[in-house]
Amino acid sequence: MERRVNLRREEVAERDGWLETGVTIESPGTLRRRLWYRVRLPNGWTLSDSSEPFALVPLHQAMRLGVPMHVEGALSPSLLANLEEYQAVFARWYPSRFRRIEIVPEHEREREPAARGALFTFSGGVDSCFTAFCHATGGAGRQTQPLLAGVMAQGFDIANEETELFESAFSRTERTLASLGLPLIAMATNVRRVEHAWNDMMSAAIASCLALLQPNASMGLIPGEFAYHLMPRWGVHPLTDPLLSSESFRIVHDGAGFTRMEKIETIAEWPEAFAGLRVCWAGRQRDRNCGRCSKCVRTILAIRAVGLPLPPSFEQDATDRQIRGLGRLDRVEQRTQRALLDTVAERGASGSWVRASRSLYYRSRSRDLLDLVAYRVRRRP
């Protein structure tokens, strides 16, 4: 039998107020697995019957195995063409991990485009708040999209079994978004159980959730974390995100034109969002910010750099010791830290935390340079 990944579609079923759909993944050398999505669909909305949402996440496994992927149901030719380039990017970025493979759908068919309007993922963090606020208030210029709803998925940063935590975070986030007059749609998925390389497939997972709602919108916005000049090579990227698009449902990487500091300053104009910012993935209570992990510390520093007070959603402020405790920064973190220091210099912020931040940056840069010298000396014939 040919080595390949097969995706077999399941019927949509209703359970406890959730619509559930999914695929069975058959791959060589592993047990069959189920990839499922649950949605609390707003009244009048419909779920996509296309197979497009289900192809994006298992594609990563097929690329890793280097085998073709057969998909039951229909995929659009425009998505298939884009996914060829999507694979090309990942195969160049990680040649030992991914190979380009063929995707073979049962049928090829373009979808009918839905009425104009955008969906976006919304976690209540800096990036998604920025995206929601800019588009809802016309602050995204000519790229402003009429927003239809935010989507918050359990199974991304909040694990599938942490239902209470998710419901608590969802209620708070729903209230935040309601202050802009926008609904929030709850989803749940086991994508992270099915495909473990979260950093590579983050946008694929987000796009798969958004594409499930394709009959109701023409576009899905993915709020990007990094500005163009700070962009690491990872799964949420302005290069790869648009390649998850089809003709009828465009995926747009949003907000890469702004640094974290600029985003925070913008969000400060939206008091409900600023007060309830949720950036932490490390704390035991996923609906609050621990104030100690590197993401919390970086966000606190960014808030300080633009001269804003610490929002009440942070349980504690960061100390200089915590800043120094961030250790040696990698190249991406160095660039992010550089952007922070540039803002600090521009705004004239000062204090021991600025000295600690600066020393962290230069220590890391100097160590990198010494490593490079050592590497060269070792390789010299």
Added chain:
Amino acid sequence: MSGSADRIVVRRHEVGLENGWATLRATIETPDMPSRQLWYRVSVPEGWRVSESSDAFVPVPLFDAMRRRLPLHVEGDVSPTLLANLEEFQRFWTCWYPGRFTPVEIIAEHEREQPTGEAGAVTAFSGGVDSCFTVYRHATGRAGRQTQSLRAGVMVHGFDIPIEETAQFEAAANEAEAILATLDLPLVRVVTNVRPVEHAWDDLVGAAVASCLHLLQPNASVGLVAASYPYERLPLWGSDPVSDRLLSSAAFPIRHDGGGYSRDDKIEAIAQWPAALEHLRVCWASPQRNRNCGSCVKCVRTILAFRALGLGLPPCFDHDVIDAQIRALRRLDLHGRESLRILLDSVERTGSSGSWVRAVRALYYRNLLRDRLGELVASAPPATIRRGSAARRCARSRPPSRPPA
């Protein structure tokens, strides 16, 4: 649209047609500066026509507007989708150079989407490795589901060959025409003064290429810009897969093509195409623009890339490279350094060895160390590193960039 002291105005002129050449011109009025002309001359193939829209006249003057923080007013029709994309394009550049560029408003006299052009693609074509690969893979159906039906290659006089060197350009264009003829594709010649108008070539290159392709929009539905670098080795410069895409309109998407392939892949592909090997033109340094000098960094790295793949010296080069020529290259610009990194990737992959590999490696690391030290010194607070110190001397500014392939 009347002139004003607080904006840059791009005034369009009538399109002139003479002896098969169309001339498209605009006057750029900038406060406190004499007016400048931006012009393009296009050899229009029979049955083709040039675009009457002003889409082609927005990307290049936009850089000066961003630098001067002045709104850009453009006479004529501009596509709303291009305007929306150019907002993000400006954000891209502002992120990279916050001190140099600021996003500005672009105001078009009329906003109107262009009707979709003929099916098929036009591609920028210089006769180098990247553009030959793009043409070859599309013309021979090797671009998978992204394969475009090519309508023509577009070679621009005024990019690598200065506009006053007419005979040299004609000689180079004849070589390019000979390559394309083997695939039954015509070559469209475009002459432009974009470089005298906007000097920051490294930032401008993608915009300049896209503006030339936009001129031919009625005759094609896609414009291809051949990637100079693979996705994993993208330096910051004017032609990037993210920013090139932002030069698209709804009727004319601009695609950055071939980023999914290494230089090895490209060379191995075009090695199957004898006409390309014979007429390949990679050199921007040779006074004879249709020949390769064989000693500049672009010639050297191309010859060595063929050598690393065991393909020998291609007929477009007169002489092979000796180690002394590699060592003589010394201080490289960003493109030169990165091209050596890509060559070293190839050397590691193919297991090539010899004195030339050692010479390339030494040259690359010498430049990398100097550049890294330079970055550290440049980012340090002024008092941290003594003026005139060894670190400052060693990290002196990078040489000006050479134009890309």
